[in-house]
Amino acid sequence: MAKKRLGIGIIGAGFIGKFHIRSWISVRDGDINGIFDRNEETANEAASLVKSLNVGDPKIYKSVTDLVADPNIDAVWILTPNFTRLEVMEEIVNAVESGKGELIGVACEKPLGRNVYEAKKMLELVQRAKLLDGYLEDQIFSPTTIRGKELLWARGANNAGRPYLARAAEEHSGPHMPWFWEGSLQGGGVLNDMMCHSVEVARHLLTQPGKPRESITPVKVTAHTECLKWQNPKYSQILSNNSNGKVDYNNRPSEDYARSVIEYRDENNQKLIVETTTSWCYVGAGLRLSMEVLGPEYSLAINSLDTDMKIFLSRDIHGNQGEDLVEKQNAEVGLMPIVSNEENAYGYDVENRHMVQSFLNGKRPAENFSDGVNVTELLMTAYKSAEEETTIAFPPPDLETFIPKVAKGEWNPKLNK
Numbered sequence: 001m002a003k004k005r006l007g008i009g010i011i012g013a014g015f016i017g018k019f020h021i022r023s024w025i026s027v028r029d030g031d032i033n034g035i036f037d038r039n040e041e042t043a044n045e046a047a048s049l050v051k052s053l054n055v056g057d058p059k060i061y062k063s064v065t066d067l068v069a070d071p072n073i074d075a076v077w078i079l080t081p082n083f084t085r086l087e088v089m090e091e092i093v094n095a096v097e098s099g100k101g102e103l104i105g106v107a108c109e110k111p112l113g114r115n116v117y118e119a120k121k122m123l124e125l126v127q128r129a130k131l132l133d134g135y136l137e138d139q140i141f142s143p144t145t146i147r148g149k150e151l152l153w154a155r156g157a158n159n160a161g162r163p164y165l166a167r168a169a170e171e172h173s174g175p176h177m178p179w180f181w182e183g184s185l186q187g188g189g190v191l192n193d194m195m196c197h198s199v200e201v202a203r204h205l206l207t208q209p210g211k212p213r214e215s216i217t218p219v220k221v222t223a224h225t226e227c228l229k230w231q232n233p234k235y236s237q238i239l240s241n242n243s244n245g246k247v248d249y250n251n252r253p254s255e256d257y258a259r260s261v262i263e264y265r266d267e268n269n270q271k272l273i274v275e276t277t278t279s280w281c282y283v284g285a286g287l288r289l290s291m292e293v294l295g296p297e298y299s300l301a302i303n304s305l306d307t308d309m310k311i312f313l314s315r316d317i318h319g320n321q322g323e324d325l326v327e328k329q330n331a332e333v334g335l336m337p338i339v340s341n342e343e344n345a346y347g348y349d350v351e352n353r354h355m356v357q358s359f360l361n362g363k364r365p366a367e368n369f370s371d372g373v374n375v376t377e378l379l380m381t382a383y384k385s386a387e388e389e390t391t392i393a394f395p396p397p398d399l400e401t402f403i404p405k406v407a408k409g410e411w412n413p414k415l416n417k
């Protein structure tokens with residue numbers, strides 16, 4: 001008999017783990033029954049959060065295998081750092097294949113892998129174990145994106161013709177943990193970390209509702225990367241101080257700015273353009289997501305910092321630094337925009353509800369590991385284009401073995417110019 005409720009296990013309960021937990025108050029038919037984090041204190045904190053929100057009564061485990069072996073766990077969410085993707089997935093699959101545990105599905109945070117080899121391996125493993133797979137790209141589930149896409153196609157495209165240009169940008173002042181800044185651990189710099197969102201949400205907005213991603217085909221990629229801020233001695237010192245000297249932007253920087261232009265063709269061979277720009281050197285109120293879609297006789301614009309609420313705090317208020325106003329907040333005074341429900345606004349609520357319903361109904365989620373592989377292929381082509389300073393026809397022949405110089409610690413714009 002089909003299950004009525006899904007028991008979830010969280011693997012990795014750090015920054016994004018807490019976002020997923022907070023979103024769970026809007027997710028029906030699933031409970032957070034287990035947590036594994038290699039840091040026990042983090043696991044305990046997350047378990048307290050789950051209980052305080054009444055979204056589960058999780059057990060804490062000593063390993064991925066123990067979590068998967070618990071019959072109360074039906075699906076796992078992989079929310080650990082990028083450099084652990086394959087080891088975590090391999091342990092899940094080993095536990096299932098050896099009969100230690102049974103699962104319905106696996107959902108995995110972005111990016112699916114640090115490169116195409118890893119992303120494809122993730123897909124191969126999940127399929128070998130006959131599990132359903134969800135790729136956690138929250139931005140396509142954001143209520144603004146969903147409603148924007150609905151309206152722009154229903155009122156705009158259906159009357160005047162399809163949209164031809166989508167722009168997406170994600171910018172903030174830099175990640176919260178040292179591992180994000182290390183090309184080898186993260187897979188790259190801001191291009192890998194944030195352009196994965198932008199290329200996918202822009203592609204999604206340009207795809208006709210109800211049609212598969214194959215209805216538009218990427219044919220060329222042109223990209224540019226730079227390190228604009230964090231190689232400056234003052235800022236590279238901050239990165240070094242925050243990581244006990246491990247992050248070395250004098251010798252092994254990652255790009256803190258990246259842009260790409262991806263040319264697509266639709267089913268009628270019409271040219272479509274996706275334009276993305278991402279940076280870790282935007283100092284504004286906090287995280288800024290922006291999207292635009294242009295078509296004949298219509299356009300759509302989204303900016304996550306154009307909020308309906310703002311708070312003004314005068315210079316006489318000296319509050320502690322925090323992220324209580326907006327993610328990646330840069331100030332505690334002045335006129336600040338407030339995103340009142342970030343879990344909802346960025347898409348985590350709807351994303352998790354979709355994953356739970358898909359798994360319960362035995363259906364492959366609409367956003368799955370195949371999408372994650374395609375996103376990785378586009379990002380790696382963008383790195384190749386930036387390295388070679390040329391436009392690359394998609395897909396280039398050596399994509400499967402390509403590792404960006406930044407991931408090998410061999411990229412240093414200071415030396416190359």
Ligand SMILES: NC(=O)c1ccc[n+]([C@@H]2O[C@H](COP(=O)([O-])OP(=O)(O)OC[C@H]3O[C@@H](n4cnc5c(N)ncnc54)[C@H](O)[C@@H]3O)[C@@H](O)[C@H]2O)c1
Nearest residue numbers: 012013014015016037038039042079080082084109110177
């Ligand atoms: N969708 C988004 O917008 C978004 C935002 C932030 C992060 N992410 C993604 O989520 C993932 C995690 O990022 P984060 O910001 O939460 O990182 P983080 O460093 O804040 O948290 C990672 C957690 O995983 C734990 N961990 C590390 N290795 C582990 C292992 N092998 N097994 C179990 N636990 C382990 C750590 O102890 C830590 O608590 C990354 O892949 C990142 O790209 C996505």
